Amino acid sequence: MVPTASHDDAGDWVVVGRVGRAHGIRGDVAVDVRTDEPERRFADGAALRTPTGQLTVASSRMHSGRLLVRFEELADRTAAEAARGTELRVFVDPEETPADPEEFYDHQLVGLRVVTTDGAAVGELLRVEHHGAQDLLVIGTDRGEVLFPFVSALVPEVDLDEGRLVVDDAPGLLDLE
Known part of the structure; x- marks a missing residue:
């Protein structure tokens, strides 16, 4: 992704x-x-x-x-x-974007507001960690850093123009409670 x-x-x-x-x-x-x-x-x-x-x-x-x-x-x-x-x-170059509209460079994502699909604020995207199996989003929250899988099933929307990344919180991934 x-x-x-x-x-x-x-x-x-x-x-x-x-x-x-x-x-x-x-x-x-x-x-x-x-x-x-x-x-x-x-x-x-x-x-x-x-x-x-x-x-x-x-x-x-x-x-x-x-x-x-x-x-x-x-x-x-x-x-x-x-x-x-x-x-x-x-x-x-910071102005360059991938040819595929479903792909992003890290510098495009860092700093985006992270919200859930129902609009609840989660935090800010601090960085993307790249591992063999999948990439992980590192989200800064009020409770510290949270690792979240960067897969299309759990990240249905990345809106660079709005500065927002939407995550579908499966039970136990964000633990916002």
């Missing part, structure tokens, strides 16, 4: 993938893709930020349903194996 990202005052560094296992002997790696735009994010010459620096895409291709990428900085299989698990990010 949300391309993964971390908040930055000048925009977002969006996670677009994670380096997987090495493929072959020349430094190619499989990439666990976390973007709907792999052809754009992993285009030849694309610079991706990592926790320790940068990786530059030399080439990319699909192979057996997986994206294989060769990075200029990974010269051989040993370097590729050492990079396994590395998070890959790209900078997204």
Whole structure:
């Protein structure tokens, strides 16, 4: 539902993938893709930020349903194996929005008022945490932070123009009582 990202005052560094296992002997790696735009994010010459620096895409291709990428900085299989698990990010301008109207970048969501489907105030969206199985909304309430699953069945409406995010409170998720 949300391309993964971390908040930055000048925009977002969006996670677009994670380096997987090495493929072959020349430094190619499989990439666990976390973007709907792999052809754009992993285009030849694309610079991706990592926790320790940068990786530059030399080439990319699909192979057996997986994206294989060769990075200029990974010269051989040993370097590729050492990079396994590395998070890959790209900078997204604060004015940019995802092509799909049902997707949002974190910087668009942080600060929205959170209300229930019946209009009861819950709090303010502090951040989005990205986990393998699903994303979680971190909502600041009068009683502290609450983690809420960010799935369309429980978050039926995101209204950026109104600055509001609507949640369908299933028993036990918000514990507002």
